[in-house]
Amino acid sequence: MKKKIISSIIIILAFTLMGCSKEQQEITPKENDTTFEEALPEEENIQQEEASQPVVEINYEEVMPYEAGHIMVVMYHGIEDRPPYHRTEADFIKDLNFMYDHGYRLISMEDYKNSNISIPAGFTPIVLTFDDGLSSTFSLEEVGGNLVPKKGTAIYLIEEFSKAHPDFGKEAILFINGGKGAFEGAGTYEERLKWLVDNGYQIGNHTNTHPKLSQLTGEQVQEEIGKVDTLIKSALPGYVVDTITYPHGIRPEDAYRQFVVNGTYEGNPYQYSLGFREGPSGPMVAPIHIDFDPYNCPRVRGSEGEEGDLEWWLNYYENHKDVKYISDGNPNRIAVPSESKDKVNVEKLNDYELYLY
Structure with a gap:
């Protein structure tokens, strides 16, 4: 649930729907006697019930x-026995x-970007990313006439884990390259991507040919980004x-980095809000933090046994809980200790309350 959506629903319910139950959700008025519950799919009713909780x-x-603290964005590839890039x-x-x-809860990249982090008090958000569009990350198989995630893939494992631990969340973003070979398996290319989006996952751009962007011209950078952008949107x-x-965690040369933010390929414009590298390229602060750099975002390699990998950082935060993001459970506030007031980028607060204690 996004913080702004929750806030808007609460206000609307309070002033325009007096007497309605907390499970009801605002919809466009219709000229019939359909109730709110009848008008909404069952899943939306469940979501509204959760959003309406005081x-x-x-x-x-x-x-x-500390809602300006560190949020780990984890970089995975496939589910294979090929460390350190695979698990x-x-x-x-x-x-x-x-x-x-240890108190982590999955959030989407969209909610990460917008600081719409609605997890219980005392918990820490974490974002899972998967590069390269591998079939061991996600592929479909046909079971009983339906296309479902293939057993043993990362998405299958997340789906099964979330069934056993529904409060953990079920979020991830998968970054793909050019061509239609991503997530090879049953179903068409379009059906595979549609299954992911329909089931709450996100798709991102990992460039057309996986080059070292620092070796390319501005025109080539736009082609690498624009081809995949067009492919996904098609x-x-x-x-x-x-x-x-x-790719390889390497950005374009300074003169061409503007083409990560926006550009055009074959008449098709694109625009990007976030760019992620590999490893600790910068502080892993929340997007609301004054030092957050949206096009130089660090990721933690999903592996173990080396300094700076996922295992290392998980253990680090167990001993340095004061620097990691800890939620206050209030979707309308950005809460930080008083001494950390200057760490918050107030221009990004929008409608959120900055709460100091």
Whole structure:
């Protein structure tokens, strides 16, 4: 649930729908007697019920939320026995279990970008990313006439884990290259991407041929980004693609970095909000932090055994909880300790309350 959506619903319910139950949601008025519950799909009713729950005030001195703190964005590739860029099935499940048991909750890249982080008080958001469009990351197989995630793929494992731990969340973004070979398996290219989006996942751009962008001209950078941008939008009409991961973690030369933000390829314009590298290219602060650099975002390699990998950072934050993002559970606030007031980019607060304690 996005913070602004929640806030708008609460206001509308309070002033225009007096007497209606908390499970009801605002919809366009219709000239019939259809009730709110009848007009909405069952899933939307469930989501509205969750959104309508009253905000529980916490003891800020006990929880010590820090909503400008570090948020890990984890870089995975496939579910294969080829470390350090790939994870075995057992190791990936181990990662998910550790995250869950130590207070991490999945959020989408969209909510990360917009600081719409609605997780319970005391918990920490985390974002999962997968590069290269590998079939071991996601592919479909036909079961009983239906296309479903193939067993053993990363998306299948996330789906199964979320069934056992529904409060963990079910979010990830998958970055693909050019051509229609991504997520090879059953179904067409369009059906594979559509399944992901229909089931709450996101698609991002990983360039056409996976080059070192620093070796390309401005025109070539636009071609690398624009080809994949057009490909995704052709497969998913109306879909917004606004996040890119740089191949090898390498950005274009300074003179051409403007073409990451926006550009044109064969008459088709594109525009991007976030660009991710590999490793600690900068501080892993939240997007609301004054030092956040949207086109130089760091990612943590999903592996273990080396300094700076996922295992290393998970252990680091166990011993440095004061620097990581901790939620206050209030979707309408950005809460930080008083001494961290200057760490918040107030220009990005929009309608959120800056709460100091």
